[in-house]
Amino acid sequence: MAEAEFSTLVEVSLRVNGERVSRRVEARRHLIDFLRLDLGLTGSHAGCEHGVCGACTVRVDGEIVRGCLTLAAQLDGADVWTIEGLSDTGEVRDLQQAFVARNALQCGYCTPGMLATCADLLERSPAPSRAEIREHISGNYCRCTGYEAIIDAVETVAAARRAATGQVAIGQATIGETAE
Amino acid sequence: MKGASLAYARANDVSHALELWRRAGPDARLLAGGQSLLAGINLRLNEIPGLIDISRIGELRGVADLGDRLRIGALTRHADLQADPLVAAHAPAFAQAAPLIAHAAIRTRGTIGGSLAYADPAAELPACVLALDAEIVLRAEAGERRVAAENFFLGLFETALRPFEMIVAVEVPKIGPNRRHAVLELARRSGDYAMAGLVLAADVAGGRLHDVRLSYFSMGPAPVLARGAMAALDSDEGVEAACAALGTDLDPVADLQGGPEMKRHLAGVLLHRAVAGLLGHSPVSGGNHGRG
Numbered sequence: 001m002a003e004a005e006f007s008t009l010v011e012v013s014l015r016v017n018g019e020r021v022s023r024r025v026e027a028r029r030h031l032i033d034f035l036r037l038d039l040g041l042t043g044s045h046a047g048c049e050h051g052v053c054g055a056c057t058v059r060v061d062g063e064i065v066r067g068c069l070t071l072a073a074q075l076d077g078a079d080v081w082t083i084e085g086l087s088d089t090g091e092v093r094d095l096q097q098a099f100v101a102r103n104a105l106q107c108g109y110c111t112p113g114m115l116a117t118c119a120d121l122l123e124r125s126p127a128p129s130r131a132e133i134r135e136h137i138s139g140n141y142c143r144c145t146g147y148e149a150i151i152d153a154v155e156t157v158a159a160a161r162r163a164a165t166g167q168v169a170i171g172q173a174t175i176g177e178t179a180e
Numbered sequence: 181m182k183g184a185s186l187a188y189a190r191a192n193d194v195s196h197a198l199e200l201w202r203r204a205g206p207d208a209r210l211l212a213g214g215q216s217l218l219a220g221i222n223l224r225l226n227e228i229p230g231l232i233d234i235s236r237i238g239e240l241r242g243v244a245d246l247g248d249r250l251r252i253g254a255l256t257r258h259a260d261l262q263a264d265p266l267v268a269a270h271a272p273a274f275a276q277a278a279p280l281i282a283h284a285a286i287r288t289r290g291t292i293g294g295s296l297a298y299a300d301p302a303a304e305l306p307a308c309v310l311a312l313d314a315e316i317v318l319r320a321e322a323g324e325r326r327v328a329a330e331n332f333f334l335g336l337f338e339t340a341l342r343p344f345e346m347i348v349a350v351e352v353p354k355i356g357p358n359r360r361h362a363v364l365e366l367a368r369r370s371g372d373y374a375m376a377g378l379v380l381a382a383d384v385a386g387g388r389l390h391d392v393r394l395s396y397f398s399m400g401p402a403p404v405l406a407r408g409a410m411a412a413l414d415s416d417e418g419v420e421a422a423c424a425a426l427g428t429d430l431d432p433v434a435d436l437q438g439g440p441e442m443k444r445h446l447a448g449v450l451l452h453r454a455v456a457g458l459l460g461h462s463p464v465s466g467g468n469h470g471r472g
Protein backbone atom coordinates (compact mmCIF):
# COMPACT_ATOMS: atom_id res chain seq x y z
CA MET A 1 0.00 0.00 0.00
CA ALA A 2 2.96 2.33 -0.46
CA GLU A 3 1.69 3.66 -3.79
CA ALA A 4 -1.30 5.91 -4.27
CA GLU A 5 -1.32 7.55 -0.85
CA PHE A 6 -3.44 10.66 -0.51
CA SER A 7 -1.62 13.76 -1.55
CA THR A 8 -2.44 17.40 -2.24
CA LEU A 9 0.23 17.37 -4.96
CA VAL A 10 0.01 14.86 -7.79
CA GLU A 11 2.56 13.95 -10.46
CA VAL A 12 1.11 13.80 -13.96
CA SER A 13 2.61 13.03 -17.32
CA LEU A 14 0.46 13.67 -20.36
CA ARG A 15 0.48 14.94 -23.93
CA VAL A 16 -0.75 18.43 -24.67
CA ASN A 17 -1.08 19.35 -28.34
CA GLY A 18 1.19 16.44 -29.19
CA GLU A 19 3.98 17.40 -26.76
CA ARG A 20 4.91 15.48 -23.62
CA VAL A 21 4.37 17.41 -20.41
CA SER A 22 5.24 16.31 -16.86
CA ARG A 23 4.23 18.43 -13.89
CA ARG A 24 3.44 18.24 -10.23
CA VAL A 25 -0.02 19.75 -9.80
CA GLU A 26 -2.25 20.67 -6.91
CA ALA A 27 -5.04 18.09 -6.65
CA ARG A 28 -7.71 20.80 -6.85
CA ARG A 29 -6.22 22.31 -10.06
CA HIS A 30 -8.72 21.95 -12.90
CA LEU A 31 -7.58 21.42 -16.47
CA ILE A 32 -8.18 25.02 -17.58
CA ASP A 33 -6.03 26.53 -14.83
CA PHE A 34 -3.40 23.88 -15.59
CA LEU A 35 -3.37 24.85 -19.26
CA ARG A 36 -3.49 28.60 -18.69
CA LEU A 37 -1.42 29.10 -15.54
CA ASP A 38 1.01 26.18 -15.62
CA LEU A 39 1.52 25.78 -19.37
CA GLY A 40 0.77 29.32 -20.57
CA LEU A 41 -1.81 28.08 -23.07
CA THR A 42 -4.33 30.87 -22.66
CA GLY A 43 -6.56 29.96 -25.60
CA SER A 44 -8.82 27.87 -23.37
CA HIS A 45 -11.13 30.01 -21.29
CA ALA A 46 -12.77 29.66 -17.91
CA GLY A 47 -16.19 31.29 -17.63
CA CYS A 48 -18.51 29.88 -15.01
CA GLU A 49 -16.27 27.12 -13.64
CA HIS A 50 -19.24 24.92 -12.87
CA GLY A 51 -20.03 23.24 -16.16
CA VAL A 52 -22.66 25.56 -17.57
CA CYS A 53 -21.08 27.87 -20.16
CA GLY A 54 -18.80 25.66 -22.30
CA ALA A 55 -16.01 28.26 -22.67
CA CYS A 56 -13.61 25.65 -21.27
CA THR A 57 -14.41 22.89 -23.79
CA VAL A 58 -11.25 21.03 -24.89
CA ARG A 59 -10.49 17.62 -26.37
CA VAL A 60 -9.26 14.83 -24.10
CA ASP A 61 -8.56 11.37 -25.53
CA GLY A 62 -10.57 12.15 -28.65
CA GLU A 63 -13.67 13.44 -26.85
CA ILE A 64 -14.79 16.91 -25.85
CA VAL A 65 -14.93 17.57 -22.11
CA ARG A 66 -15.48 20.44 -19.70
CA GLY A 67 -12.00 21.62 -18.71
CA CYS A 68 -13.41 23.14 -15.53
CA LEU A 69 -14.93 19.79 -14.47
CA THR A 70 -11.78 17.77 -15.10
CA LEU A 71 -8.87 17.78 -12.67
CA ALA A 72 -5.35 17.88 -14.08
CA ALA A 73 -4.56 15.17 -11.52
CA GLN A 74 -6.93 12.82 -13.34
CA LEU A 75 -5.12 13.20 -16.65
CA ASP A 76 -1.99 11.13 -16.20
CA GLY A 77 -1.37 9.52 -19.61
CA ALA A 78 -4.07 11.56 -21.35
CA ASP A 79 -3.93 13.17 -24.79
CA VAL A 80 -5.17 16.78 -24.57
CA TRP A 81 -5.79 19.13 -27.50
CA THR A 82 -6.54 22.83 -27.09
CA ILE A 83 -7.33 25.55 -29.60
CA GLU A 84 -3.60 26.26 -29.94
CA GLY A 85 -2.89 22.72 -31.14
CA LEU A 86 -6.02 22.44 -33.26
CA SER A 87 -5.02 25.71 -34.98
CA ASP A 88 -1.39 24.67 -35.52
CA THR A 89 -2.31 21.37 -37.16
CA GLY A 90 -4.81 23.16 -39.41
CA GLU A 91 -7.60 20.85 -38.28
CA VAL A 92 -10.06 23.68 -37.60
CA ARG A 93 -8.75 26.19 -40.16
CA ASP A 94 -11.85 25.95 -42.35
CA LEU A 95 -14.10 26.40 -39.32
CA GLN A 96 -12.09 29.42 -38.18
CA GLN A 97 -12.28 30.98 -41.63
CA ALA A 98 -16.03 30.34 -41.82
CA PHE A 99 -16.54 31.87 -38.36
CA VAL A 100 -14.79 35.03 -39.58
CA ALA A 101 -16.61 35.10 -42.90
CA ARG A 102 -20.04 34.69 -41.23
CA ASN A 103 -19.35 37.02 -38.28
CA ALA A 104 -19.80 34.09 -35.94
CA LEU A 105 -17.74 35.76 -33.23
CA GLN A 106 -17.43 39.18 -31.64
CA CYS A 107 -15.46 39.21 -28.39
CA GLY A 108 -14.26 35.66 -29.07
CA TYR A 109 -14.50 34.47 -25.49
CA CYS A 110 -16.69 31.50 -26.38
CA THR A 111 -14.93 30.75 -29.67
CA PRO A 112 -12.21 28.26 -28.66
CA GLY A 113 -14.78 26.07 -26.87
CA MET A 114 -17.28 26.57 -29.66
CA LEU A 115 -14.72 25.48 -32.28
CA ALA A 116 -13.78 22.35 -30.30
CA THR A 117 -17.47 21.46 -30.03
CA CYS A 118 -18.19 22.11 -33.70
CA ALA A 119 -15.12 20.12 -34.80
CA ASP A 120 -16.35 17.23 -32.64
CA LEU A 121 -19.77 17.35 -34.29
CA LEU A 122 -18.38 17.36 -37.83
CA GLU A 123 -16.14 14.42 -37.02
CA ARG A 124 -19.14 12.35 -35.88
CA SER A 125 -21.76 13.65 -38.26
CA PRO A 126 -20.58 14.95 -41.65
CA ALA A 127 -24.02 16.22 -42.72
CA PRO A 128 -25.70 17.63 -39.61
CA SER A 129 -29.06 19.38 -39.84
CA ARG A 130 -29.40 22.85 -38.31
CA ALA A 131 -31.28 21.24 -35.41
CA GLU A 132 -28.39 18.82 -34.80
CA ILE A 133 -25.86 21.66 -34.86
CA ARG A 134 -28.02 23.63 -32.43
CA GLU A 135 -28.28 20.60 -30.15
CA HIS A 136 -24.54 19.90 -30.18
CA ILE A 137 -23.63 23.48 -29.27
CA SER A 138 -26.44 23.71 -26.69
CA GLY A 139 -23.81 23.58 -23.93
CA ASN A 140 -21.76 26.47 -25.33
CA TYR A 141 -22.97 29.92 -24.48
CA CYS A 142 -22.20 32.89 -26.70
CA ARG A 143 -23.14 36.15 -25.04
CA CYS A 144 -22.49 38.47 -27.98
CA THR A 145 -23.07 37.01 -31.39
CA GLY A 146 -26.17 34.89 -31.15
CA TYR A 147 -26.19 31.42 -32.57
CA GLU A 148 -27.53 31.77 -36.13
CA ALA A 149 -24.21 32.90 -37.58
CA ILE A 150 -22.39 30.07 -35.82
CA ILE A 151 -24.86 27.53 -37.21
CA ASP A 152 -24.44 29.10 -40.69
CA ALA A 153 -20.67 28.73 -40.41
CA VAL A 154 -20.83 25.07 -39.35
CA GLU A 155 -23.32 24.28 -42.13
CA THR A 156 -21.03 25.91 -44.69
CA VAL A 157 -17.99 23.95 -43.52
CA ALA A 158 -19.91 20.67 -43.44
CA ALA A 159 -20.99 21.19 -47.04
CA ALA A 160 -17.50 22.21 -48.17
CA ARG A 161 -15.91 19.19 -46.46
CA ARG A 162 -18.47 16.85 -48.04
CA ALA A 163 -17.71 18.29 -51.43
CA ALA A 164 -13.96 17.88 -50.84
CA THR A 165 -14.19 14.29 -49.53
CA GLY A 166 -16.59 13.44 -52.35
CA GLN A 167 -13.78 14.27 -54.78
CA VAL A 168 -11.32 12.19 -52.76
CA ALA A 169 -13.73 9.24 -52.78
CA ILE A 170 -14.10 9.46 -56.58
CA GLY A 171 -10.33 9.61 -56.88
CA GLN A 172 -9.93 6.46 -54.78
CA ALA A 173 -12.60 4.62 -56.76
CA THR A 174 -10.74 5.41 -59.97
CA ILE A 175 -7.49 4.12 -58.54
CA GLY A 176 -9.31 0.98 -57.33
CA GLU A 177 -10.71 0.34 -60.80
CA THR A 178 -7.37 0.64 -62.57
CA ALA A 179 -5.76 -1.66 -60.01
CA GLU A 180 -8.26 -4.47 -60.64
CA MET B 181 -14.29 30.24 -8.30
CA LYS B 182 -11.65 27.71 -7.24
CA GLY B 183 -11.94 24.67 -5.02
CA ALA B 184 -10.29 24.58 -1.61
CA SER B 185 -7.15 22.52 -1.17
CA LEU B 186 -7.83 18.80 -1.03
CA ALA B 187 -6.07 15.46 -1.07
CA TYR B 188 -6.32 13.03 -3.94
CA ALA B 189 -5.68 9.31 -4.36
CA ARG B 190 -6.15 7.12 -7.40
CA ALA B 191 -7.79 3.74 -6.80
CA ASN B 192 -6.59 0.71 -8.76
CA ASP B 193 -9.62 -1.48 -8.12
CA VAL B 194 -12.77 -1.63 -6.03
CA SER B 195 -11.23 -3.05 -2.85
CA HIS B 196 -8.43 -0.49 -3.06
CA ALA B 197 -11.01 2.30 -3.39
CA LEU B 198 -12.94 1.06 -0.36
CA GLU B 199 -9.77 0.81 1.68
CA LEU B 200 -8.64 4.33 0.71
CA TRP B 201 -12.08 5.64 1.58
CA ARG B 202 -12.12 4.07 5.04
CA ARG B 203 -8.70 5.52 5.75
CA ALA B 204 -9.71 8.99 4.54
CA GLY B 205 -12.92 9.07 6.57
CA PRO B 206 -16.59 9.43 5.63
CA ASP B 207 -16.32 13.03 4.37
CA ALA B 208 -13.97 12.02 1.56
CA ARG B 209 -15.75 11.41 -1.75
CA LEU B 210 -15.47 8.99 -4.61
CA LEU B 211 -14.66 10.83 -7.85
CA ALA B 212 -16.34 9.20 -10.86
CA GLY B 213 -17.16 11.50 -13.80
CA GLY B 214 -16.83 14.56 -11.58
CA GLN B 215 -19.61 16.34 -13.45
CA SER B 216 -21.57 17.05 -10.28
CA LEU B 217 -18.85 16.69 -7.68
CA LEU B 218 -16.27 19.03 -9.25
CA ALA B 219 -18.90 21.69 -9.95
CA GLY B 220 -19.71 21.63 -6.23
CA ILE B 221 -16.03 21.69 -5.26
CA ASN B 222 -15.31 24.68 -7.53
CA LEU B 223 -18.22 26.50 -5.91
CA ARG B 224 -17.04 25.44 -2.43
CA LEU B 225 -20.54 24.16 -1.71
CA ASN B 226 -19.20 21.63 0.76
CA GLU B 227 -15.91 20.99 2.46
CA ILE B 228 -14.37 17.84 1.04
CA PRO B 229 -11.08 16.77 2.57
CA GLY B 230 -10.20 14.09 0.03
CA LEU B 231 -11.07 12.55 -3.31
CA ILE B 232 -10.73 8.88 -4.21
CA ASP B 233 -10.49 8.76 -7.99
CA ILE B 234 -12.35 5.63 -9.13
CA SER B 235 -12.57 6.71 -12.77
CA ARG B 236 -9.86 4.33 -13.96
CA ILE B 237 -11.22 1.13 -12.42
CA GLY B 238 -11.69 -0.96 -15.56
CA GLU B 239 -13.95 -3.57 -13.93
CA LEU B 240 -16.58 -0.87 -13.29
CA ARG B 241 -17.00 0.27 -16.89
CA GLY B 242 -19.05 -1.27 -19.67
CA VAL B 243 -22.18 -3.31 -20.34
CA ALA B 244 -22.33 -7.11 -20.05
CA ASP B 245 -25.00 -9.56 -21.23
CA LEU B 246 -25.98 -11.87 -18.35
CA GLY B 247 -28.61 -13.82 -20.31
CA ASP B 248 -31.90 -12.58 -18.88
CA ARG B 249 -30.51 -9.19 -17.86
CA LEU B 250 -27.84 -6.60 -18.56
CA ARG B 251 -25.19 -5.54 -16.09
CA ILE B 252 -24.22 -1.91 -16.55
CA GLY B 253 -21.00 -1.01 -14.73
CA ALA B 254 -21.12 2.02 -12.44
CA LEU B 255 -18.54 3.91 -14.53
CA THR B 256 -20.48 3.49 -17.78
CA ARG B 257 -20.74 7.01 -19.14
CA HIS B 258 -23.86 8.70 -20.45
CA ALA B 259 -22.26 8.77 -23.91
CA ASP B 260 -21.67 4.99 -23.68
CA LEU B 261 -25.36 4.38 -22.86
CA GLN B 262 -26.28 6.47 -25.88
CA ALA B 263 -24.15 4.32 -28.23
CA ASP B 264 -24.14 0.81 -26.72
CA PRO B 265 -25.83 -1.82 -28.93
CA LEU B 266 -26.78 -4.07 -25.97
CA VAL B 267 -28.49 -1.16 -24.25
CA ALA B 268 -30.32 -0.18 -27.44
CA ALA B 269 -31.58 -3.75 -27.92
CA HIS B 270 -32.41 -4.79 -24.36
CA ALA B 271 -32.92 -1.69 -22.22
CA PRO B 272 -33.73 1.08 -24.70
CA ALA B 273 -34.95 3.53 -22.03
CA PHE B 274 -31.32 4.20 -21.08
CA ALA B 275 -30.41 4.94 -24.69
CA GLN B 276 -33.40 7.29 -24.98
CA ALA B 277 -32.60 9.02 -21.69
CA ALA B 278 -28.87 9.55 -22.20
CA PRO B 279 -29.06 12.23 -24.93
CA LEU B 280 -31.43 14.22 -22.70
CA ILE B 281 -28.77 14.51 -19.97
CA ALA B 282 -26.80 17.76 -19.99
CA HIS B 283 -24.61 18.41 -23.06
CA ALA B 284 -22.25 16.38 -25.22
CA ALA B 285 -19.10 17.48 -23.36
CA ILE B 286 -20.65 16.43 -20.01
CA ARG B 287 -22.00 13.09 -21.27
CA THR B 288 -18.46 12.04 -22.23
CA ARG B 289 -17.51 11.94 -18.53
CA GLY B 290 -20.67 11.69 -16.40
CA THR B 291 -21.42 8.14 -15.23
CA ILE B 292 -24.53 6.15 -14.35
CA GLY B 293 -23.13 5.31 -10.90
CA GLY B 294 -22.50 8.99 -10.19
CA SER B 295 -25.96 9.94 -11.35
CA LEU B 296 -27.68 7.32 -9.15
CA ALA B 297 -25.51 8.10 -6.11
CA TYR B 298 -26.08 11.85 -6.50
CA ALA B 299 -29.86 11.26 -6.81
CA ASP B 300 -30.83 14.62 -8.21
CA PRO B 301 -34.65 14.67 -8.26
CA ALA B 302 -34.58 16.02 -11.83
CA ALA B 303 -32.17 13.40 -13.18
CA GLU B 304 -33.23 10.97 -15.88
CA LEU B 305 -31.34 7.79 -14.94
CA PRO B 306 -32.80 7.34 -11.44
CA ALA B 307 -36.28 7.42 -12.99
CA CYS B 308 -35.14 4.88 -15.61
CA VAL B 309 -33.88 2.33 -13.08
CA LEU B 310 -37.14 2.76 -11.16
CA ALA B 311 -39.40 2.17 -14.18
CA LEU B 312 -37.25 -0.71 -15.42
CA ASP B 313 -37.29 -2.46 -12.04
CA ALA B 314 -33.50 -2.58 -11.94
CA GLU B 315 -31.32 -3.64 -9.04
CA ILE B 316 -28.45 -1.51 -7.81
CA VAL B 317 -25.41 -3.58 -6.86
CA LEU B 318 -23.49 -2.11 -3.92
CA ARG B 319 -20.15 -3.06 -2.45
CA ALA B 320 -18.59 -2.32 0.93
CA GLU B 321 -15.55 -3.89 2.54
CA ALA B 322 -17.92 -6.30 4.33
CA GLY B 323 -19.28 -7.55 1.01
CA GLU B 324 -21.88 -6.99 -1.68
CA ARG B 325 -25.62 -6.37 -1.42
CA ARG B 326 -28.38 -5.59 -3.90
CA VAL B 327 -31.08 -2.99 -3.50
CA ALA B 328 -34.14 -2.79 -5.73
CA ALA B 329 -34.45 0.64 -7.37
CA GLU B 330 -37.77 1.10 -5.52
CA ASN B 331 -35.91 0.99 -2.20
CA PHE B 332 -32.83 2.95 -3.28
CA PHE B 333 -34.05 6.55 -3.62
CA LEU B 334 -35.09 7.79 -0.20
CA GLY B 335 -35.49 11.54 -0.66
CA LEU B 336 -33.83 14.71 -1.86
CA PHE B 337 -30.25 13.71 -2.81
CA GLU B 338 -30.69 10.81 -0.39
CA THR B 339 -30.18 7.13 -1.16
CA ALA B 340 -29.88 3.78 0.60
CA LEU B 341 -26.07 3.95 0.29
CA ARG B 342 -24.40 3.45 3.68
CA PRO B 343 -21.16 5.10 4.75
CA PHE B 344 -18.18 3.60 2.86
CA GLU B 345 -20.46 1.77 0.42
CA MET B 346 -20.30 2.29 -3.34
CA ILE B 347 -22.35 1.43 -6.41
CA VAL B 348 -20.57 -1.10 -8.62
CA ALA B 349 -23.29 -1.85 -11.19
CA VAL B 350 -26.91 -1.70 -12.21
CA GLU B 351 -28.63 -4.91 -13.29
CA VAL B 352 -31.70 -4.54 -15.43
CA PRO B 353 -34.02 -7.23 -16.86
CA LYS B 354 -33.96 -7.46 -20.65
CA ILE B 355 -37.15 -6.48 -22.46
CA GLY B 356 -39.35 -9.16 -24.02
CA PRO B 357 -40.51 -8.97 -27.65
CA ASN B 358 -43.59 -6.81 -26.89
CA ARG B 359 -42.00 -4.52 -24.34
CA ARG B 360 -41.58 -0.86 -25.28
CA HIS B 361 -39.98 2.08 -23.49
CA ALA B 362 -40.56 5.80 -23.76
CA VAL B 363 -38.57 8.54 -22.04
CA LEU B 364 -40.02 12.01 -22.45
CA GLU B 365 -39.27 15.32 -20.80
CA LEU B 366 -39.95 18.99 -21.09
CA ALA B 367 -37.04 21.35 -20.50
CA ARG B 368 -36.71 25.07 -21.14
CA ARG B 369 -33.53 24.57 -23.14
CA SER B 370 -31.82 21.47 -24.42
CA GLY B 371 -29.54 20.07 -21.70
CA ASP B 372 -31.25 21.85 -18.83
CA TYR B 373 -32.66 19.77 -16.03
CA ALA B 374 -36.27 18.92 -16.95
CA MET B 375 -39.35 20.79 -15.70
CA ALA B 376 -41.11 17.43 -15.85
CA GLY B 377 -40.24 14.02 -17.23
CA LEU B 378 -41.40 10.43 -17.34
CA VAL B 379 -40.24 6.92 -18.14
CA LEU B 380 -42.94 4.53 -19.38
CA ALA B 381 -42.38 0.80 -19.87
CA ALA B 382 -45.13 -1.55 -21.02
CA ASP B 383 -45.96 -4.57 -23.12
CA VAL B 384 -47.95 -3.57 -26.18
CA ALA B 385 -50.47 -6.17 -27.42
CA GLY B 386 -53.98 -6.04 -28.80
CA GLY B 387 -53.86 -2.26 -29.16
CA ARG B 388 -53.35 -1.66 -25.44
CA LEU B 389 -50.71 -1.62 -22.72
CA HIS B 390 -50.03 -4.40 -20.19
CA ASP B 391 -47.70 -4.70 -17.18
CA VAL B 392 -47.21 -0.97 -17.11
CA ARG B 393 -44.39 0.69 -15.15
CA LEU B 394 -44.43 4.49 -15.06
CA SER B 395 -42.02 6.74 -13.19
CA TYR B 396 -41.73 10.51 -13.05
CA PHE B 397 -38.76 12.77 -12.40
CA SER B 398 -38.59 16.44 -11.44
CA MET B 399 -41.90 15.91 -9.64
CA GLY B 400 -40.81 15.85 -6.03
CA PRO B 401 -37.81 15.14 -3.81
CA ALA B 402 -37.10 11.78 -5.50
CA PRO B 403 -38.17 9.91 -8.63
CA VAL B 404 -41.59 8.38 -8.07
CA LEU B 405 -43.64 5.46 -9.42
CA ALA B 406 -47.11 6.57 -10.49
CA ARG B 407 -48.93 3.51 -9.16
CA GLY B 408 -52.48 4.78 -9.67
CA ALA B 409 -51.82 5.64 -13.30
CA MET B 410 -50.06 2.30 -13.78
CA ALA B 411 -53.16 0.46 -12.49
CA ALA B 412 -55.48 2.54 -14.68
CA LEU B 413 -53.45 1.75 -17.80
CA ASP B 414 -53.12 -1.93 -16.81
CA SER B 415 -56.90 -2.29 -16.58
CA ASP B 416 -57.39 -0.44 -19.87
CA GLU B 417 -59.31 2.45 -18.31
CA GLY B 418 -57.76 4.88 -20.76
CA VAL B 419 -55.28 7.72 -20.62
CA GLU B 420 -57.75 10.20 -19.13
CA ALA B 421 -58.32 7.91 -16.14
CA ALA B 422 -54.56 7.47 -15.80
CA CYS B 423 -54.08 11.25 -15.87
CA ALA B 424 -56.75 11.64 -13.20
CA ALA B 425 -54.89 9.12 -11.06
CA LEU B 426 -51.73 11.22 -11.37
CA GLY B 427 -53.53 13.70 -9.10
CA THR B 428 -52.90 11.41 -6.14
CA ASP B 429 -49.74 9.71 -7.48
CA LEU B 430 -47.76 12.92 -7.74
CA ASP B 431 -47.12 15.62 -5.19
CA PRO B 432 -44.85 17.99 -7.08
CA VAL B 433 -43.03 20.70 -5.20
CA ALA B 434 -42.21 24.08 -6.68
CA ASP B 435 -38.63 24.44 -7.90
CA LEU B 436 -36.74 26.79 -10.19
CA GLN B 437 -38.47 25.14 -13.15
CA GLY B 438 -42.05 25.85 -12.11
CA GLY B 439 -44.85 25.50 -9.60
CA PRO B 440 -46.84 22.37 -8.68
CA GLU B 441 -49.85 23.20 -10.86
CA MET B 442 -47.74 23.56 -13.98
CA LYS B 443 -45.83 20.38 -13.19
CA ARG B 444 -49.07 18.44 -12.74
CA HIS B 445 -50.30 19.73 -16.07
CA LEU B 446 -47.06 18.79 -17.83
CA ALA B 447 -47.17 15.31 -16.26
CA GLY B 448 -50.49 14.69 -18.00
CA VAL B 449 -49.32 16.15 -21.30
CA LEU B 450 -46.30 13.85 -21.26
CA LEU B 451 -48.40 10.80 -20.38
CA HIS B 452 -50.72 11.41 -23.35
CA ARG B 453 -47.72 11.66 -25.64
CA ALA B 454 -45.94 8.63 -24.21
CA VAL B 455 -48.98 6.34 -24.37
CA ALA B 456 -49.81 7.46 -27.92
CA GLY B 457 -46.19 6.86 -28.85
CA LEU B 458 -46.12 3.30 -27.49
CA LEU B 459 -49.40 2.49 -29.22
CA GLY B 460 -47.99 3.77 -32.47
CA HIS B 461 -50.39 6.71 -32.76
CA SER B 462 -47.57 9.19 -32.96
CA PRO B 463 -43.81 8.93 -32.88
CA VAL B 464 -42.18 8.95 -29.47
CA SER B 465 -39.23 11.26 -29.60
CA GLY B 466 -36.74 11.63 -26.82
CA GLY B 467 -37.25 15.16 -25.72
CA ASN B 468 -39.16 18.28 -26.30
CA HIS B 469 -37.08 21.31 -25.69
CA GLY B 470 -37.72 24.95 -26.14
CA ARG B 471 -35.44 26.49 -28.73
CA GLY B 472 -32.28 27.88 -27.14
Ligand SMILES: Cc1cc2nc3c(=O)[nH]c(=O)nc-3n(C[C@H](O)[C@H](O)[C@H](O)COP(=O)(O)OP(=O)(O)OC[C@H]3O[C@@H](n4cnc5c(N)ncnc54)[C@H](O)[C@@H]3O)c2cc1C
Pocket residue numbers: 050051052209210211212213214215216217218219254280281282283286289290291292293294295297298300302303304305341345346347348371372373374
Ligand atom coordinates in the same frame (compact mmCIF):
# COMPACT_ATOMS: atom_id res chain seq x y z
C1 LIG C 1 -24.31 21.87 -16.71
C2 LIG C 1 -24.74 20.52 -16.23
C3 LIG C 1 -25.96 20.03 -16.62
C4 LIG C 1 -26.39 18.78 -16.19
N1 LIG C 1 -27.62 18.33 -16.60
C5 LIG C 1 -28.04 17.12 -16.19
C6 LIG C 1 -29.31 16.62 -16.60
O1 LIG C 1 -30.04 17.24 -17.37
N2 LIG C 1 -29.70 15.40 -16.12
C7 LIG C 1 -28.89 14.66 -15.28
O2 LIG C 1 -29.29 13.57 -14.89
N3 LIG C 1 -27.69 15.11 -14.89
C8 LIG C 1 -27.25 16.31 -15.32
N4 LIG C 1 -26.01 16.74 -14.91
C9 LIG C 1 -25.21 15.91 -13.97
C10 LIG C 1 -24.46 14.80 -14.69
O3 LIG C 1 -25.35 13.85 -15.22
C11 LIG C 1 -23.50 14.07 -13.77
O4 LIG C 1 -22.68 13.31 -14.61
C12 LIG C 1 -24.08 13.12 -12.74
O5 LIG C 1 -25.03 13.73 -11.92
C13 LIG C 1 -23.00 12.63 -11.79
O6 LIG C 1 -22.21 11.66 -12.40
P1 LIG C 1 -20.64 11.73 -12.29
O7 LIG C 1 -20.15 10.42 -12.76
O8 LIG C 1 -20.14 12.93 -12.96
O9 LIG C 1 -20.44 11.76 -10.70
P2 LIG C 1 -19.46 12.61 -9.78
O10 LIG C 1 -19.68 14.05 -9.99
O11 LIG C 1 -18.10 12.06 -9.89
O12 LIG C 1 -20.06 12.17 -8.35
C14 LIG C 1 -21.33 12.61 -7.90
C15 LIG C 1 -21.56 12.05 -6.48
O13 LIG C 1 -21.76 10.64 -6.53
C16 LIG C 1 -20.76 9.96 -5.78
N5 LIG C 1 -20.40 8.76 -6.56
C17 LIG C 1 -19.93 8.73 -7.84
N6 LIG C 1 -19.80 7.45 -8.26
C18 LIG C 1 -20.19 6.67 -7.23
C19 LIG C 1 -20.29 5.25 -7.06
N7 LIG C 1 -19.97 4.40 -8.04
N8 LIG C 1 -20.74 4.78 -5.86
C20 LIG C 1 -21.08 5.65 -4.86
N9 LIG C 1 -21.01 6.99 -4.97
C21 LIG C 1 -20.57 7.50 -6.14
C22 LIG C 1 -19.63 10.95 -5.63
O14 LIG C 1 -18.85 10.68 -4.49
C23 LIG C 1 -20.37 12.26 -5.55
O15 LIG C 1 -20.83 12.47 -4.25
C24 LIG C 1 -25.55 17.99 -15.34
C25 LIG C 1 -24.30 18.46 -14.96
C26 LIG C 1 -23.88 19.72 -15.40
C27 LIG C 1 -22.54 20.22 -14.98
Ligand code: FES
Pocket residue numbers: 045046047048049050051052053054055056057066067068069
Ligand atom coordinates in the same frame (compact mmCIF):
# COMPACT_ATOMS: atom_id res chain seq x y z
S1 FES D 1 -15.98 27.35 -17.41
FE1 FES D 1 -16.38 25.26 -17.75
S2 FES D 1 -18.41 25.28 -18.39
FE2 FES D 1 -18.11 27.35 -17.83
Ligand code: FES
Pocket residue numbers: 104105106107108109110111141142143144145
Ligand atom coordinates in the same frame (compact mmCIF):
# COMPACT_ATOMS: atom_id res chain seq x y z
S1 FES E 1 -18.26 35.98 -29.27
FE1 FES E 1 -18.44 36.89 -27.31
S2 FES E 1 -19.24 35.27 -26.17
FE2 FES E 1 -19.33 34.46 -28.14
